[in-house]
Amino acid sequence: MDFSFGAEDGELRARARAWLTGHLVGPYADAVGLGGPGSEHEEVPARRAWERELGRGGWIGQGWDAPDGAYGQRRLSLTGQVVWAEEYAALRAPGRVGHIGENLLAPTLLAYGSREQQGRFLPGIARGEELWCQGYSEPGAGSDLAAVRTRAVRDRADGRYRVTGQKIWTSLAEDADWCFVLARTEPGSRRHRGLSFLLVRMDQPGRVEVRPIRQMSGTSEFNEVYFDGAEADGAVGAEGDGWTVAMGLLALERGVSTLVQQIGFAAELERVLAAYAASAEAGDPVLRERLVRQWAELRTMRWNALRTLGDGGGPGAPSVAKLLWGGWHKRLGELAVAVRGAAATAGPAPWAPGLPYERGLDEGQRLFLFTRADTIYGGSDEIQRNIIAERVLGLPKESR
Structure with a gap:
């Protein structure tokens, strides 16, 4: 597949970067790099206000199957959505608290909801006002x-x-x-x-x-x-008809947001590599090979995500994507502590008086603990493999 960026994408990249740079000031600057999976507790008031700032800029709902500006959003091409996502992640803009409404519910309402429901809920999501x-x-x-x-x-x-x-x-x-x-x-x-x-x-x-x-x-x-x-x-x-709607939502769940997630993964990998280079484990050939494999797998995930964005990837694409990123991120968490060696086992006494446990952990330790759940939540690996086996490969259904 030819997934290339045109001149208009370059212009959009410049506009997006200028807008983000000009608006990530004041309380929003304090929230840069904060929030997201594993850190949803960070700077919630500032991130809620940031959603409204994004709404005023028309940056929410770019991929909705609705006319440009119908709900206050700007409609971008697929490559344009990727450009925005890349710039957002590159500048480490605050973790989104409105993504469930924007990326899950809104496309579902556009596909299955009534006009009244669309008119009632989509404007509030596009303005960043309703989470x-x-x-x-x-x-x-x-x-x-x-x-x-x-x-x-x-x-x-x-x-x-x-x-x-x-x-x-x-x-x-x-x-x-x-x-x-x-x-x-x-x-x-x-x-x-x-x-x-x-x-x-x-x-x-x-x-x-x-x-x-x-x-x-x-x-x-x-x-x-x-x-x-x-x-x-x-x-x-x-x-x-709830099952049909629920399954339709899950099919819409992993799109451009998968690429945003991978950009965050790349930043985490860079920090793990930096920790490796600064540790006593630097030069260990086994760790070096694991890190190279981690880098190569991330590149493969990116190209797979771009491919499936273009052609849909078939009925098993969401399950394949979940299997890939869930296992990859879990292995990255394991590497985050492995590159530190024995030092990674040191930390605060759990629930020490006056010390919130999560603040006593370093970034690598938090990554390790949180990513233990990646192959379970959002549909466990076993379920994803069953979906691929039954719905894509046509294998007999699992006995119940």
């Missing part, structure tokens, strides 16, 4: 998403749904204004049938409760969310 989280996984229904037990009942008086149940591993739930929830709306239904894709406000005291999950890194990226008769604004698509 979203994802209510999919549950205790006992993580990788096996079809085992969802959260239920919703339509109120005959007002036609609204009342949602009751528990979701888990919900990123950004503490800061989100809304949650899209997969719930069972048909009593007695099983597996993929009888599910609906509902939109639930998070600010419902007594009806929605968020409990942070403390991780071994000391941070709380993920949360448990409890719904007790929470009102849902409505279903996306028809009632009972």
Whole structure:
């Protein structure tokens, strides 16, 4: 595939860099390099304000399948979106807190939602004013998403749904204004049938409760969310078609954002290489070979991501991408401590009085601890391999 950048992309790169440089000042400058997976607790107020700054600049929703400016966003070509992502990462702009709404919910509403839903929710996302989280996984229904037990009942008086149940591993739930929830709306239904894709406000005291999950890194990226008769604004698509909508969302999940992620990975790899060069382990041939392999695999992931952006990559592309980056990032975390040798095992006493645990860990230690989850969350490696085997290679389904 010919994935090349044209003159207009060069002009966009200059404009994007100038805009970012001119706006990453004041409180936003203090948030440079902060936030994102493993660090979602950092500078949240400044990053929320930064979302609104991006919205005012028209930089949210560039890849939406909607006319340019329809919701206040500027429409960019695929290469233009890559250019923006590269400049954003190169300048280490603050980790996005609005990416779930922009990259997951908005494309889903454009594909499956009503005009009323699009008009109600897309402008707020494009302005950076409304943040979203994802209510999919549950205790006992993580990788096996079809085992969802959260239920919703339509109120005959007002036609609204009342949602009751528990979701888990919900990123950004503490800061989100809304949650899209997969719930069972048909009593007695099983597996993929009888599910609906509902939109639930998070600010419902007594009806929605968020409990942070403390991780071994000391941070709380993920949360448990409890719904007790929470009102849902409505279903996306028809009632009972939730599985189709949910799977459609997952297919839209990994696009240009995959390239943004890889740019961050490259920066992390550079820091691991610098740590290796400065450590007593420098020159170790085994570590050197592992680092070279890590670099080569990252380049391969980039070209694969560009290829799939151009041709879609087929039904197994999202699963292939998840397998590649999940394993790669986990191995990088292992290298981050391996290049330090025995020094990497030294750290603060866990939960020492007066010392937040995560602040006592160095960057390599935090990377190692957080990346242990990369091959599990977002669909475990086992699930991704099953999808590829069954849906792409046509192999017999796993017995249940």
